[in-house]
Each structure stands twice: as C-alpha cells, then as structure tokens.
Amino acid sequence: MKAALIYDPKIPFDGQRPDLNSLELLRQSFQLLDLAHFAENSEETYDVIVNLHGRYFPRRMWSFLERHLTAGAGFVNLGGGTPLSVPIEECGEKVCVENEQTAYHEKLNICHALTIPKERYERMEVNVDLPLLAGFEECFELTDTVGLIVRFTHNNDLPEETGSSGPMDANLYQLLCGYSDDGRHTASPVVMIENTKGEFTGGRWIFMGLPASPRFWNSGSELLEKAAAYTAEGVQEVIVRTNYASYFPGEKPELILQLQSFRKELPGARMRVEVFREKAKVWEGELDTPMGLEPLYRTISLPISVETGLYFIIAQLEGVGVVVKTLRNGFWGYNQALLESAPELSCGRDYFLLDGKPAPIVGMTYMQSDVHRKYLYLPNPYLWDRDIAEMSDAGINMVRTGVWTGMRTIAFNDGVVSEEFLRIMDGMFLTAARHRMTIVFNFFAFSPDAWEGQNTYLD
Secondary structure, three states, rough: EEEEEEEEOOOOOEEOOOOOOHHHHHOOEEEEEEOOOOHHHHHOOOOOEEEEOOOEEEEEHHHHHHHHOOOEEEOOOOOOOOOOOOEEEEEOOOOOOOOOOOOOHHOOOEEEEEEOOHHHOOOOEEEOOOOOOOOOOOOOOOOOEEEEEOOOOOOOOOOOOOOOOOOOOOOEEEEEEEEOOOEEEEEEEEEEEEOOHHHHHOOOOEEOOEOOOOHHHHOOOHHHHHHHHHHOOOEEEEEEOOOOOEEOOOOOOOEEEEEEOOOEEEEEEEEEEEEEEEOOOOOOOEOOOOOOOOOOOEEEEOOOOOEEEEHHHHHHHEEEOOOOOOEEEEEEOOHHHHHHHHHOEEEEEOOOOEEEEEEEEEEEEEOOOOOOOHHHHHHOOHHHHHHHHHHHOOOOEEEEEEEEOHHHHOOOOOEOOOOHHHHHHHOOOOOOOOHOEEEEEEEEOOOHHHHHOOOOOOO
C-alpha cells in the first residue's frame, strides 16, 4: 500500500494534534504531505490519502486531491465539521483561513453537513455488519458531530417523467453509530462512502466526523493505518437477494448473488450464508464467490419449502481484505391470516378511525433506507421490518410508499403487471401488518402514465 498523510502544524486543527510519538508512527506507514514538501510529491500517485485536518485543506492541494479521487483511490478524513469546506492559503510564514464554502465538497457529492449536538446521543457502538472500528471504540469521545447530506445521482432514469429517480452512483454506510438514552439511532459519527458508478467509481472513502480527542492518539495511529488499508482495497459491490420478495407456502426460493471488485481481483473470496425463519435456522451453506473486475451473477436454488412467516438471510463475505462484511436480506412466506389481522382504517366525522377508535394520524413517507425508491427492484424485507419497527416505536402509525414514477417499468402493457412487483407489494403489506402499521400505497406521485393514450387523465 502506498499511502500519503496530509498534516502540517501550520494548518488549523480541530481537537488534539498528534504528539511526536504518534506522528512518528504515522511516518512509518505514510508519506507526509506537509506544506513544505508537497510540491516535490505532487505528481506521485497513492492508493490512499489521509487528511488529518478535517474541514481544512490547502487550496493548492485541491487539484492533486481531485485527481486522486477520480482515479478511484481511497480517502480518509479525520475531524469535525463539513469535510473539505475551509480552504487555506499560504501567506508567507503564516496561513490565511478562508470562509467556509461548499464548492469543493459538493464535487464529492456531499451537499452539506448538519450539526448533531452531543446531547442527541449518549453512547456509541460499532456497526457489527462492518466492524472496521471494533477494538477502537475508546478512540472516540461523545462530542458534537455531523450528519452528511449527500446526493449520489445526477441523472434521471426516466428523463421524460417529472420527479424520476436516477442511477445510484454510491452507497453510504455507518461505521460508528450513536444512540440516545431510549435506544434510538440518532447519529453516525463515522461513515463510509463506496462509489460504484460515476466519476469516482471504485473509490472507498471514510469520514470520521469527530475532532481528535487526547485519548484518540492512544491507538489512533493504528486505527488510521487500518482505515487507510481498508480504503486502499477499493470497493467490492455485493448484492444478496432472492428472486421474489414473497413466496406462497410450498414454493422454493432462489438466492441471487451479484459480485464485483473494482480495483483488484479477489479469487479467494467466499461467502457463508444462513437462512432463518424468524429465529429458527432452516439452511446454511458456504459458497466460493471469487470476484473479478467484471460482474459475476450466481443463482442458487435453496432446498427450503417455504412456510408462512418472515425469513431472514445473513451472508458473511470473507477473504476480501481487512474486514468480514455482513449482508442481510429476507423474504416472506405469504400469510393470509396476518393480512386479515391488520388494523382497519376508516373515516369518521371528525377523526380517522383505527379499528373503530379515533386515531390522530402521525405519518411519513418511506422508501427503503438503503436504495430509496429502487426498493421496487431491489427489495429487502429485512430492512422493511427493521425500519417499520423503528417508525412504530417512534409513534408513527401511517406510512406512505409505493410507485413514484416509472409505472411502465412494472406494467409495460396496461393491466399486465409484473409478478415480481405484485410479490413485492405482498411483502410490504405483510411487513406493515406485522407491526400494525397502516399503508398508503400510491401508483404515481405527480401524474399517471398515459399508457396507450395521449392524455394522462382523460384517455
């Protein structure tokens, strides 16, 4: 791994600067890019660059950073505030700090960042599905952090339709999660962006949105080395799903795997898969899943006769580098009795009624929390179950979801609807019934499809 470290005592620093011992440890693994020596290294290429200054960066380094990131290389940013939002200029022996601005981080698809005060969370836990920070929890102190507002698409899937979604150029993952005293996930102080399409394809970036505390440097050098090695590996896109989101009792599900490595081939990659019906394990297996630079697709018929209930899939990806990554999905066994037990919504003179009782509506719009509107093509009943449970616990009793645009993609001919889509609807309503959540399912958000006519409302 060829790695570089942006650090200079002259550049502003939020938090505790590294001591001499920590800096010496970092020098053993990183090429130091300070203001005095940057020019002589500016034409070098690196697998990963670590910026210790968080929101601050030398303006004259920007073209170097941009070239690095568009090559699909790794990046780690340490520090609070909006990443790369405050350029600095060298003014003789001093540096001049410019006003905070959005021009640079917007190029990285980060629109801005919202401050999350430390009072919003009382503890932090490592994401068990991406345990990169396991063993380094003590490096981080509870303090104000940020929530990144990102935009990972810039084109429309259906340009002729208003409000169309677009291609997903990247995915965002939490590496460190903050929880309130009532157990709600209210902050993500450390996140990772994996770029699978677009200008930065293959690039894996980590943003540690907390200032370095004095205790960070107890093992912070080791943590930064591990994070740098992980980002230098580049992105592996792995999708685990079944061919339908729900099955009728007696049917056998098919497991579909999609795998691709963007920076290097991984011939030793393997996957351990477990399938549970609720909490009871019904199948497990180990699969060789070598990854190349081109997408690999595999379909496996699971030796399971589906029964009613919710099934969970847990897949652990090994042999791909620093971290064992866990992926989760699920599918439903159709349950007519559960659907019939769902709460009945009706309208009285003054109130909506749930099961005949007045019920003030507390609702929100919902699309799947990882792929947003694409859940009609990449369904994940595991996430539906988790997300709707969280909404129910927060007091929400109605969810609006459904088809925003692109009805023609699920019913190309008027009245002939995709079986895959119908089973996704079944799965969504079964999940809602499981948590006694009412659903408003729309089939267009702006204007209906014209089908074979000319006028969307009259033909």
